Amino acid sequence: xxxxxxxxxxxxxxxxxxxxxxxxxxxxxxxxxxxxxxxxxxxxxxxxxxxxxxxxxxxxxxxxxxxxxxxxxxxxxxxxxxxxxxxxxxxxxxxxxxxxxxxxxxxxxxxxxxxxxxxxxxxxxxxxxxxxxxxxxxxxxxxxxxxxxxxxxxxxxxxxxxxxxxxxxxxxxxxxxxxxxxxxxxxxxxxxxxxxxxxxxxxxxxxxxxxxxxxxxxxxxxxxxxxxxxxxxxxxxxxxxxxxxxxxxxxxxxxxxxxxxxxxxxxxxxxxxxxxxxxxxxxxxxxxxxxxxxxxxxxxxxxxxxxxxxxxxx
Numbered sequence: 001x002x003x004x005x006x007x008x009x010x011x012x013x014x015x016x017x018x019x020x021x022x023x024x025x026x027x028x029x030x031x032x033x034x035x036x037x038x039x040x041x042x043x044x045x046x047x048x049x050x051x052x053x054x055x056x057x058x059x060x061x062x063x064x065x066x067x068x069x070x071x072x073x074x075x076x077x078x079x080x081x082x083x084x085x086x087x088x089x090x091x092x093x094x095x096x097x098x099x100x101x102x103x104x105x106x107x108x109x110x111x112x113x114x115x116x117x118x119x120x121x122x123x124x125x126x127x128x129x130x131x132x133x134x135x136x137x138x139x140x141x142x143x144x145x146x147x148x149x150x151x152x153x154x155x156x157x158x159x160x161x162x163x164x165x166x167x168x169x170x171x172x173x174x175x176x177x178x179x180x181x182x183x184x185x186x187x188x189x190x191x192x193x194x195x196x197x198x199x200x201x202x203x204x205x206x207x208x209x210x211x212x213x214x215x216x217x218x219x220x221x222x223x224x225x226x227x228x229x230x231x232x233x234x235x236x237x238x239x240x241x242x243x244x245x246x247x248x249x250x251x252x253x254x255x256x257x258x259x260x261x262x263x264x265x266x267x268x269x270x271x272x273x274x275x276x277x278x279x280x281x282x283x284x285x286x287x288x289x290x291x292x293x294x295x296x297x298x299x300x301x302x303x304x305x306x307x308x309x310x311x312x313x314x
Contacts, residue, residue: 023127024105025062026097027055028090028150029069029113030082036202042069042113044205047212048225049075051114051199057228058118063105068097069113075228088174090150091181095163095173101156108159112150114199116208122195126153129190136162136185143193149178151196158185235275240282247286251293260285 029042029052036044042052049057052067053075059065065078070086081100083092094110101108107130109123122140129138130153137159139152162184167173199205212221223238244264245257252260264285268277 021107021127021131022063022105023061023107023109023153024101024156025059025065025109025111026094026101027052027059027065027067027078027111027113028093028097029067030086030093036200036205041199043072044199046116046199046205046208047221049228051116053228055111055113055115055118057224058115058120059109059111059123060233061120061123062109064101066097066100067113068093075231083174085174089176090178091163091166091176092173094178094181095167098156098159098163106156107153108156109153110150110159112198115151115195115197116199116212117194117197118151119195122151122192123153125190126151129153129188130155133188135188138188138190139182140196141189141191142196143191145191147182147187147189148196148198149182152187154185237275237279240279240286244282244286244289247289247293251289256289260289 043050045051046054052072056065056067056074056076056078060076065076066081067074067078068081068083070082071080079100081096083089083096097110098108107127109126111118126138126140137152137154140148142148162181163173165184166176166180170176197204197208199208212218219238227233241261241264245261248260249257264278264281267281267284268274271277271281
């Protein structure tokens with residue numbers, strides 16, 4: 001069985017936003033998946049989310065996103081394009097995706113739809129690396145040092161120039177390999193065996209499913225999946241909510257934990273939503289749970305009855 005790569009230095013879903021230039025995204029999702037027996041690879045679920053949706057979450061900061069494939073329901077809004085004829089290969093698909101973008105963004109992130117561990121952190125890293133270099137693009141290499149041109153950020157002008165030159169030279173891009181693109185661009189490289197891990201076989205998919213259920217990953221994976229499923233685009237400090245759930249369970253009663261976090265979410269929504277509203281509601285609930293805990297502790301100490309109760313008895 002394929003072994004999924006080891007832990008990533010940071011969880012993509014929880015990284016702080018990185019400032020940089022606007023970019024567009026092209027996601028290739030129309031391959032034949034022969035090594036999966038022709039299965040619908042973009043729709044295969046890892047951690048409850050379709051592979052395509054996981055990749056779309058990673059490039060959520062794009063100004064515009066074009067998916068090259070037949071239209072399907074997705075967790076995020078996208079535009080659709082298709083190479084002619086369909087199944088013409090990755091270079092033809094890339095040309096169709098780039099052609100569907102409107103002018104504007106200076107860079108384009110190009111991604112395949114089978115990257116279970118890709119996150120915004122890596123997309124931002126590619127974008128910022130390109131901004132800091134005088135090259136045509138920046139791509140990832142895998143653990144064996146192989147170029148991954150479908151996990152890369154390219155300058156839009158250079159990408160269009162080379163694609164046009166290849167069309168002129170070959171008449172059409174159908175069936176041409178991606179290495180022709182790489183060969184004609186000046187590229188920088190970053191090694192990342194986690195983000196570049198792709199699912200080509202069922203063993204790869206099994207390895208990815210196993211990895212996200214490891215102790216160090218499962219909670220963040222679950223939160224990301226739940227946010228996608230509920231249509232939430234909100235970054236919150238899960239540590240604060242976990243601490244609140246613990247305090248409510250210990251200071252009040254075990255069932256208070258899920259009910260309290262639900263009420264915090266509802267209160268935050270009533271207050272306009274956003275991380276600040278969640279933090280403020282959580283702080284209030286945590287203070288309340290602390291007061292309950294203090295009262296429970298004082299009630300167990302002999303001779304420590306509440307003052308008002310003592311006066312009433314007199």
